[in-house]
Amino acid sequence: MAQPTTDTWSIFDVIGPVMVGPSSSHTAGACTLGYMAGLLFGHGLQSATLHLHGSFGEVYEGHCTDVAIIGGLLGLLPHDGRIATAYDLAEAAGISITLKPCHLGAEYHPNTVKFDLQGNDKRMVIVGSSLGGGKIAITEIDKIPVRLTGAYSSLVICFDEGQHSLMDFLKFAMEEGLDPVKTETYSYKNRIILDIEIRQWFESAIIEQITSRFDVKWVRYLNHISHYDQS
Amino acid sequence: MSSRQFFSAAKLLQLIAQHDDLTTIADAVLAAEHELTSRQPTEIRANMAIRLTVMRDAISQSLHNPARTKSTLSGGDAKRMHEHTPEHNFLSPVMHRATQYALAVMETNARMGKIVAAPTAGSAGIVPGGIIALQEEWHMTEDQCVDGLLTSAGIGIIIAHNATFSAAKGGCQAEVGVSTAMCSAALSAMRGLSPERCLNSASLALKNMLGLACDPIAGLVEAPCVKRNAIGVAHAMTSAEMSAAGITSNVPFDEVVEAMNNVAANMHANIRETSKGGLAVTPTGKRITKMIFGKNLGTALAKDTPPTAEPSAQHSCHYSQA
Numbered sequence A: 001m002a003q004p005t006t007d008t009w010s011i012f013d014v015i016g017p018v019m020v021g022p023s024s025s026h027t028a029g030a031c032t033l034g035y036m037a038g039l040l041f042g043h044g045l046q047s048a049t050l051h052l053h054g055s056f057g058e059v060y061e062g063h064c065t066d067v068a069i070i071g072g073l074l075g076l077l078p079h080d081g082r083i084a085t086a087y088d089l090a091e092a093a094g095i096s097i098t099l100k101p102c103h104l105g106a107e108y109h110p111n112t113v114k115f116d117l118q119g120n121d122k123r124m125v126i127v128g129s130s131l132g133g134g135k136i137a138i139t140e141i142d143k144i145p146v147r148l149t150g151a152y153s154s155l156v157i158c159f160d161e162g163q164h165s166l167m168d169f170l171k172f173a174m175e176e177g178l179d180p181v182k183t184e185t186y187s188y189k190n191r192i193i194l195d196i197e198i199r200q201w202f203e204s205a206i207i208e209q210i211t212s213r214f215d216v217k218w219v220r221y222l223n224h225i226s227h228y229d230q231s
Numbered sequence B: 001m002s003s004r005q006f007f008s009a010a011k012l013l014q015l016i017a018q019h020d021d022l023t024t025i026a027d028a029v030l031a032a033e034h035e036l037t038s039r040q041p042t043e044i045r046a047n048m049a050i051r052l053t054v055m056r057d058a059i060s061q062s063l064h065n066p067a068r069t070k071s072t073l074s075g076g077d078a079k080r081m082h083e084h085t086p087e088h089n090f091l092s093p094v095m096h097r098a099t100q101y102a103l104a105v106m107e108t109n110a111r112m113g114k115i116v117a118a119p120t121a122g123s124a125g126i127v128p129g130g131i132i133a134l135q136e137e138w139h140m141t142e143d144q145c146v147d148g149l150l151t152s153a154g155i156g157i158i159i160a161h162n163a164t165f166s167a168a169k170g171g172c173q174a175e176v177g178v179s180t181a182m183c184s185a186a187l188s189a190m191r192g193l194s195p196e197r198c199l200n201s202a203s204l205a206l207k208n209m210l211g212l213a214c215d216p217i218a219g220l221v222e223a224p225c226v227k228r229n230a231i232g233v234a235h236a237m238t239s240a241e242m243s244a245a246g247i248t249s250n251v252p253f254d255e256v257v258e259a260m261n262n263v264a265a266n267m268h269a270n271i272r273e274t275s276k277g278g279l280a281v282t283p284t285g286k287r288i289t290k291m292i293f294g295k296n297l298g299t300a301l302a303k304d305t306p307p308t309a310e311p312s313a314q315h316s317c318h319y320s321q322a
């Protein structure tokens, strides 16, 4: 039975995204997945291995799925015409790309990509799926099951159990005048990913403060991806 | 104040019945979107109007373009249909125009041009084809077109919440099927039918698309997709006209969506965007696939296989920008 979605749908997701063709799931959604993975990895990407599962692995060439994912990794959004030149852009940026069609297992959505991202002494393995009509969800980060959809702006913090508590971060956010709307915690073994939904835009200085004040693995700010924007 | 979000046709009709400020599906969609995103109705309408412009650009980019796409699977058909003006035409002027426009948007999409997914890129020709052809032939205002888009979005929202737009999950009924339902409701709204009649035309359209296979040749969103959009918009118009005539679907819209979900669950993976079934694995489908990718996807290739084009580099994208 197809799972009814629990995500919110704006009318701009339905009559949209405004995008460069040819496929909303295999091009636009793929691009957004790359974009989210790029944000999660942060600076210093040197190599990316893209494991393409299911329909992604079967038909990626025809839909430019690989091109779109790489464009996204480089920070381009689905309506950006530069996506078509993503391989050149990656080469110019010194990022090596490897493609591997694969089968991750029946439990994965048929349009799934597993990113193995490396650079600057860091490595991150991120799994995400393109859900149709350009919608996406990041479902795993370094084996930690998560659900990040880009539907809202959030502060994502990764740390080890025992180091800090949810309250430490919430208190910090409040002190900084941020307005946390909702939190979600995800864990695998003793590692925790905390997703704090924040409505307003905030300065990257806050990220630096968190990194210096707390003992965290990493912190990222993910800006909400809206299909309302079209240029 | 109770919520104005709706996740079913029943709730949508209930909201319209209960609130004096809501008379059409477009009104209800605006109210729900405003509640969800706090954007003002004027902003929402203005953004939708820009999408209409993107749609028109996508049409004009291919309407007179005779060139085939790089894969050679599509291109030039919008022009062909545009220049086809026989004295007797099976299609009414508005339907004839809509089919040209649907073809044009899809050809632009195949050339990696800019389009508006509605709800997906593979089905991007149907909603604009219908709405813009109706505007031009029946002299509708831009505001009426925006109402049409909002109505189609309302239908899409209900389907998104209860089923899927993913062909990898639900086959082409989730793309072209859904967009015919969206388009049909939009056209019904633009000609002034009641919300019930709009939903009814969406039911008629979607019912006739249940089980549609997603089987694109070589995995490209071109064959059958491009032509399927043209026939899809004609299908949406037929449904809308039947609804206007007072023909009523036995099964209400919410249950049709449930049926779509149920059919999706019964569809084999081979006909869900894997290009392992249907048209993609016909002798011709396989021959074309081999020609394009230099890759033998099957054993039973046609004898007249042309010499393989230079095998595509793993990294190349098979779309021309031209």
Ligand code: SF4
Binding pocket: B122, B123, B167, B171, B172, B173, B175, B176, B213, B214, B215, B216, B220, B221, B222, B224, B225, B228, B273
């Ligand atoms: S056949 Fe598949 S790729 Fe083509 S429009 Fe239908 S769902 Fe999309």
